[in-house]
Amino acid sequence: MKEINAKGLPCPQPVIKTKEALENLKEGEKIKVIVDNETALKNIQKFVNSQGHKILSIEKLNSDFLIIIEKVEGKEKEITISCELEPEKDEGLFVVIATDTMGKDEGLGKILMKAYFETMLAHNLFPKKIFFMNRGVFLTTQEEEIISILKELEKRGVEIFSCGTCLKYYQLEDKLKVGHRAGTDVYLEGIFYSKKTVWIG
Numbered sequence: 001m002k003e004i005n006a007k008g009l010p011c012p013q014p015v016i017k018t019k020e021a022l023e024n025l026k027e028g029e030k031i032k033v034i035v036d037n038e039t040a041l042k043n044i045q046k047f048v049n050s051q052g053h054k055i056l057s058i059e060k061l062n063s064d065f066l067i068i069i070e071k072v073e074g075k076e077k078e079i080t081i082s083c084e085l086e087p088e089k090d091e092g093l094f095v096v097i098a099t100d101t102m103g104k105d106e107g108l109g110k111i112l113m114k115a116y117f118e119t120m121l122a123h124n125l126f127p128k129k130i131f132f133m134n135r136g137v138f139l140t141t142q143e144e145e146i147i148s149i150l151k152e153l154e155k156r157g158v159e160i161f162s163c164g165t166c167l168k169y170y171q172l173e174d175k176l177k178v179g180h181r182a183g184t185d186v187y188l189e190g191i192f193y194s195k196k197t198v199w200i201g
Contacts, residue, residue, distance in 0.1 A: 007036040007064065010189035014040040015047045018069070022053060025071040030056065033067045041065045092128035094194035096187070097136040098201030100143065113139070116200075117149040126158050127198070129190050131182065133163035136201060141167070141175040150178045161186050 004021050006014035014035050021031045035041055044067060048055055054070040101109025120126055132140050139146045140162045154160050160179030167173045191197050
């Protein structure tokens with residue numbers, strides 16, 4: 001029996017991994033899925049029931065849940081994967097920055113971007129996380145004036161991340177000067193577990 005370890009994964013990853021595993025099974029074959037919270041359990045139950053498969057058992061092991069699912073052919077439907085979130089994981093404001101300027105005018109855009117971060121500091125209005133992607137990673141690697149502001153934001157408790165794929169694409173992997181390199185798991189978790197997401201770019 002194939003085992004899917006979905007512990008620690010943000011929604012909707014446990015459901016997606018369960019769906020992919022079931023697609024590779026034959027009628028009557030089973031999988032074992034392990035999750036570490038009731039919200040992931042409920043989301044998987046909802047998905048399995050909507051697709052006509054069978055949940056044979058659910059076992060609680062300390063803080064984890066072990067789910068045994070049997071594949072049933074011919075009942076799959078198109079689905080929209082939704083996430084039921086845990087209130088305690090509500091992480092405030094999540095800011096995604098996918099550009100190194102604000103607006104089409106590059107000169108003015110750079111001034112506005114710097115002012116955006118300076119205003120955060122001046123008014124003590126901080127997001128929980130900032131995720132830089134696409135050309136936004138130039139702000140954490142190349143733009144010294146903004147890097148100094150971001151370092152100050154980090155001291156105030158703001159978590160700063162740069163997209164690893166984007167750093168690699170622009171050959172900036174060894175030039176990161178503030179925050180941490182991160183993958184799409186941080187991006188997805190920010191979107192699904194935050195009160196609000198603000199997208200710039």
